[in-house]
Each structure stands twice: as C-alpha cells, then as structure tokens.
Amino acid sequence: MRVSIIRKAHFNAAHRLHNDHWSDEKNIEVFGLCNSPNYHGHNYDLEVKLTGEVNPETGYLYDLKDLSDLIKVEIEDRFDHKNLNLDTEEFKTLNPTTENMVFVIFNILREKINPDFEIKLRLWETARNSVEYPA
Numbered sequence: 001m002r003v004s005i006i007r008k009a010h011f012n013a014a015h016r017l018h019n020d021h022w023s024d025e026k027n028i029e030v031f032g033l034c035n036s037p038n039y040h041g042h043n044y045d046l047e048v049k050l051t052g053e054v055n056p057e058t059g060y061l062y063d064l065k066d067l068s069d070l071i072k073v074e075i076e077d078r079f080d081h082k083n084l085n086l087d088t089e090e091f092k093t094l095n096p097t098t099e100n101m102v103f104v105i106f107n108i109l110r111e112k113i114n115p116d117f118e119i120k121l122r123l124w125e126t127a128r129n130s131v132e133y134p135a
Contacts, residue, residue: 004051005061009071011080014041015096018085039083044101045124046075048109052117062117074108098125102133 016039017031027035050062084096090104102123124130
C-alpha cells in the first residue's frame, strides 16, 4: 500500500535578498523592501511529505516522531531565530530566497531519509506565498 504522510514544522528567520554583483539601485529595483540593509524576517511554515510503501510489520510509512525529531535537529535548530545571511553556512554566498531555502532544506533531509521514500517539501514564507520542491 503506497501512502503519503506530512509533517508540519515552523521556524522564524531573518534575511536580506541581495546580489553582490548588482548596484544598490538594481537590488532595490528587483528585491524592493526585501533588500533592506537591516534585514527583515518571516515566520516560515514547512511541510515535509514522504511517500512510499507502508511497512506491514509496523503499519507505518515512517514513524512521525522520528520525522519530527529529524526536522527539529536538522532544520529548526539550524535556521530558527537566525539571520540566514549572517548566521548560516548555507546562505553565506547563496541568496536566501524561499526558492533557494526549500532546495537547501530538501538536500539536508534527503541525506538523512532513506531513498526508498519520495520527499516533497512546501515552504510557506507568508500565509499567501509558498514554494514547493520538487515541483
């Protein structure tokens, strides 16, 4: 039996969208208020969806407690209450757009979750804006 489970998580982080190769004017034109030199923050919601075959011995696809713990250690503890540009290695040179963030988070989790499971993420930057990966 093939099913999907979804675990939601939450973290808060600040960032600045900026391209060092562009002028200040172009950065403001492209990124607007998100280019503030004083940074700005979001209350991110993350949905982690795993799809695969149910284990006939446990009745589980994947233990949700284990998934919750993994997300806490690998994602929440890493990014929560951080300035992504200044406090994280992942975004020292990578623009911390929601698109780049969901890709980084996917790769972190992909390394830790058995490849027998498909992973799909949705990262909500606001109540109206989210990014899904893989698409």
